Amino acid sequence: MMGRLALFLLGVAIMAPARAELSARVSGAEADRSAPYRETVSAVMVRPDEHRVWSLDHEYRVLELLPRNGVPPATNGHVHQLAVGWSDRVGAWDVSLAPTLAVSSNVLRHPASMRLDDWRLDGRVVRRTVGLAGGDWRWGIGVDDRFGDYAPWPLVQWQTTLGEAFELTLGLPSNGVEWRVTERWRLSLDVFPDGGQWQVRDESRTRVSRLEQTRWRADLALQWRVLPKVALAAGVARLMDRRWSYRLEDGRGAERTPSSANAWFLAISWRLPGQTDN
Secondary structure, three states, X not given: OHHHHHHHHHHHHHHOOOEEEEEEEEEEEOXXXXXXXXXXXXXXXXXXXXXXXXXXXEEEEEEOOOOEOOEOEXXXXXXXXXXXXXXXXEOOEEEEEEEEEEEEHHHHHOHHHOOHHHEEEEEEEEEEEEOHHHOEEEEEEEEEOXXXXXXXEEEEEEEEEEOOOEEEEEEEOOEEEEEEOOOOXXXXXXXXXXXXXXXXXXXXXXXXXXXXXXXXXXEEEEEEEEEOOEEEEEEEEEEEEEEEEEEEOOOOEEEEOOOOEEEEEEEEEEEEOOOOOO
């Protein structure tokens, strides 16, 4: 299923009469051997005009869940999120919506076991206004699982440029700074909530439970634009305030609170040629 969707979106991106971009990222935790963690993220984005964007995003995470008193967890910790996104300018507002499937890997292997409540609707509504010192305010509301459960959250951010080389973002839910070292090299630091929530199944796919991950993440990344339309990035991350909540096979709840850990990540993005290049 995932492979067919990816090939379909890749074909759309290549044939689209607009700017399209492919990206992929792989990440792994290095420091905490007692709670190994890895993830991969891939995306296809098509931009028909200046404001409208269509996208397909896939994220795969592997969490090491432990038994309690000999009772195993009700899922193996292999989870996926697949989101089909749309965003556009509606009046003075930037609006984005993304129907999202968030499930364990055995559900994707057996699509007939999917249920309506395996899906949710992520989104945000944001307005930009002129701020202080030449910066811009962004304010609005979003709803997704970045804080560890599916819930609404406020967005209030101030963005500004410092000279010609620096861009600064302060506020909620994320903060960041980017330094344009040269035309080809960029260095960035971002701090943001990076949790997740999935509806998971046991091995027989008869018992449904919820797996939640709460954490904050700080990414330090160096990006190199190898070619005008190809960029590579590498970086290190700090995974902080981590908590995993899940169910055991007997229905009891369990939690893990792994210590903070360092991680590495590699990424590539490729912007395909199109008739427009906004």
